Amino acid sequence: MxxxxxxxxxxxxxxDEPVSVKTWVVxxxxxxxxxxxxxxxxxxxxVDDLKPYGTIWNGDIVDCYEISDFEKNPLSEASLxxxxxxxxxxxxxxxxxxxxxxxxxxxxxxxxxxxWKNARVLxxxxxxxxxxxxxxxxxxxxxxxxxxxxxxGKLHFTHGSYITNAAKRTLAKYGESVMVGHTxxxxxxxxxxxxxxxxxxxxxxxxxLTPEYDSFPxxxxxxxxxxxxxxxxxxxxxxxxxxxxxxxxxGNTKIGGR
Numbered sequence: 712m713x714x715x716x717x718x719x720x721x722x723x724x725x726x727d728e729p730v731s732v733k734t735w736v737v738x739x740x741x742x743x744x745x746x747x748x749x750x751x752x753x754x755x756x757x758v759d760d761l762k763p764y765g766t767i768w769n770g771d772i773v774d775c776y777e778i779s780d781f782e783k784n785p786l787s788e789a790s791l792x793x794x795x796x797x798x799x800x801x802x803x804x805x806x807x808x809x810x811x812x813x814x815x816x817x818x819x820x821x822x823x824x825x826x827w828k829n830a831r832v833l834x835x836x837x838x839x840x841x842x843x844x845x846x847x848x849x850x851x852x853x854x855x856x857x858x859x860x861x862x863x864g865k866l867h868f869t870h871g872s873y874i875t876n877a878a879k880r881t882l883a884k885y886g887e888s889v890m891v892g893h894t895x896x897x898x899x900x901x902x903x904x905x906x907x908x909x910x911x912x913x914x915x916x917x918x919x920l921t922p923e924y925d926s927f928p929x930x931x932x933x934x935x936x937x938x939x940x941x942x943x944x945x946x947x948x949x950x951x952x953x954x955x956x957x958x959x960x961x962g963n964t965k966i967g968g969r
Contacts, residue, residue, distance in 0.1 A: 731942040734761065735863060737935045739769035739870065739892030740916035742818060743797045744776070744789050749957030750917050750932055753967035755804040761961075763936070766805050767861065768852075769892045769914060770816020770870030773798050773845070778825040784923055795845055802850035813847055815857035816870035816892060823857075863937065864944030866890060871913075882911030890914055890937075890948070895930035897950050912948055936961070 736758055741751060758766070776789040805811055822841040842854045855861055861868045871891030873880045878900035881889050888909045895916035902909050915933030922928060932953040939946045953959045958967040 732938050732940050733764035735765050735767060735937045735939065736761070736763050737767045737769060737868070737890065737914055737937055738772070738917060739816065739914050739934075740771040740895055740918055741801075742771055742774040742916075742918040743801075744793050745774055745918050745922070746797070747917055747919055747932055747953070747957060749967065750953045750959075751801060751957075753953075753957045753959065754917075754934060755801070757959075757961065757966050758805065758808075761936075763808060765808050765810030765812070767863075767868055768811075768813040769868050769890065770814050770857065771818040771892060772813065772816070773818060775818050775821035775825075778821050780821075780824075791844075798845050799850070802846070802852060806850050811850070811852045812855065812861055813852045814855040814859065814861055814868060814870055815841070817857060817872070820857040860885075860889075863939040864941065864946050866937065866939065866946045866948070878911035878913045880911075882909060888912075888946070890935070892916070895928065897931040897933045897952055899948070899950065910948070912950065914950070915952070917953075933959075 736754070738754065741747070773794045774789065775791070775794065776783065776787065777791050819841055842848065847854050857870060859869065865888055867885060867887060867889045869889065869891060871877055871881055871893040874894060877891055877894045878898045881891050882900060882902055886909070888911070890912040892914050894913045895918070896913045897915040898913035900911045912935070914935050915931045917932060917934065920928060920930055920932065933951055934953070935951065936949045937946055951959050951961060956968055958965065960966070
């Protein structure tokens with residue numbers, strides 16, 4: 712893939728001098744089993760070519776539909792066992808990366824809420840936390856609970872909780888650059904203060920745009936490639952919108968489609 716070799720050097724050494732810039736791929740809101748399969752499959756092929764250092768899965772990767780508190784379609788075939796199987800398939804596709812982090816979102820947190828609500832009758836599930844059932848350790852993924860932060864240099868990640876103006880509001884909340892999911896939108900909001908320029912990012916989604924509860928949601932399918940200089944902490948975010956059919960462009964390269 713054109714451009715992949717240059718980025719690959721970022722994650723390794725050039726001659727005897729270590730290069731401090733590492734490349735990461737950031738995904739969120741796939742809401743498996745309601746994921747955009749073509750988009751995710753094309754991203755997996757892209758990652759194989761790009762060879763980034765690591766990946767951050769920033770929440771709502773799975774839906775936990777079966778244990779949701781919301782009204783559910785009784786005809787839906789979505790099940791936790793299906794979500795586990797599909798999530799494991801995609802974790803395996805990222806297994807070769809050096810660093811893998813999964814931050815819980817509000818959908819993953821449905822697991823904890825369900826267990827707590829039914830604790831008296833679910834004592835047999837003790838020890839069956841989300842990470843264990845989905846097999847994160849089997850695939851080398853580090854886990855962070857919903858609401859926690861993970862940082863790459865001067866850029867922080869958390870799934871987020873705001874629905875409107877999330878990039879601006881989360882940036883104001885933390886006072887430093889931050890990327891969230893949750894809104895299913897691609898947004899970048901910049902702010903300058905005495906400490907420099909900071910940004911808040913909303914990182915789109917990777918789910919189908921046909922939810923049960925909205926006939927035409929204003930959602931944006933996409934993800935980000937993030938380059939981070941580990942010496943200075945400075946970073947660069949490339950937000951990548953995904954078009955119909957799971958097609959997207961990276962530099963002068965088209966990924967997916969014919």
